[in-house]
Amino acid sequence: MTRIIMHGCNGKMGQVITGICRNDENIEIVAGIDIADSIPTNGYPVYTNIDSCKEEADAVIDFSSARAVDKLLDYCVRRSLPLVLCTTGLSDEQIAAVKEASDKIAILRSANMSLGINMLLKELKSITGILAPAGFDIEIVEKHHNQKIDAPSGTALALADSINEGLNYDYVFDRSQVRKKRSKNEIGISAVRGGNIVGEHEVIYAGPDEVITITHTAYSKALFGNGAVQAAKFLAGKPAGMYNMVDVIDNML
Secondary structure (H helix, E strand, O other), X not given: OEEEEEEOOXXXXXHHHHHHHHOOXXXXXXXXXXXXXXXXXXXXXXXXXXXXXXXXXXXXXXXXXXXXXXXXXXXXXXXXXXXXXXOOOOOHHHHHHHHHHOOOOEEEEOOOXXXXXXXXXXXXXXXXXXXXXXXXXXXXXXXXXXXXOOOOOHHHHHHHHHHHOOOOOEEEOOOOOOOOOOOXXXXXXXXXXXXXXXXXXXXXXXXXXXXXXXEEEEOOOHHHHHHHHHHHHHHOOOOOEEEOHHHHHHHHO
């Protein structure tokens, strides 16, 4: 049984993970941290001040906000708790603090907690190694809901980085400003915003006389919660260091 402290427990993802853990006999949330009022149906104590949480746990899952991460890192280091860090939008200083903390505790941080996306990150390297030398052009198209602020998505950039490992191609985000033919040494990245699309990422390999398209579609936020739960199970008991979701997938093989 893996015991979890849920940091940001009353937010949307915190409640998704609460539901997942409630139906999984191998994991239990023993306490939650949130600035919002407690939700009676949580089934575990909730603290507005993280320092008040004294429950014994094997790991912390974080889906909160960037401004809460500094205190969270201090807490986890002080209690030697592994941390699944899912909060995005961290500053450069905070990212440096995360790396420093990983010298003392196990931290898993990923641009996307989806098992499917991280499987793609792993496999795209070998696919690109075959298709890029064969003259295939590479494009990425990502689609999200109309409330998403950043573009392109962090996941699209993570996919591009995985593809680009060993290639050193340029990223092209907008072709409307320059009238010229596409370069062979580039990865085009396009963003679509509309409706309530949870998330769709499409990698296109366009070659001579054939096109290969690999698409990942997210239908609900539950997939991110499932990934975080698997990550917490994996991280419990691990030595200090930085981990990612590819490590979780490798452990499942």
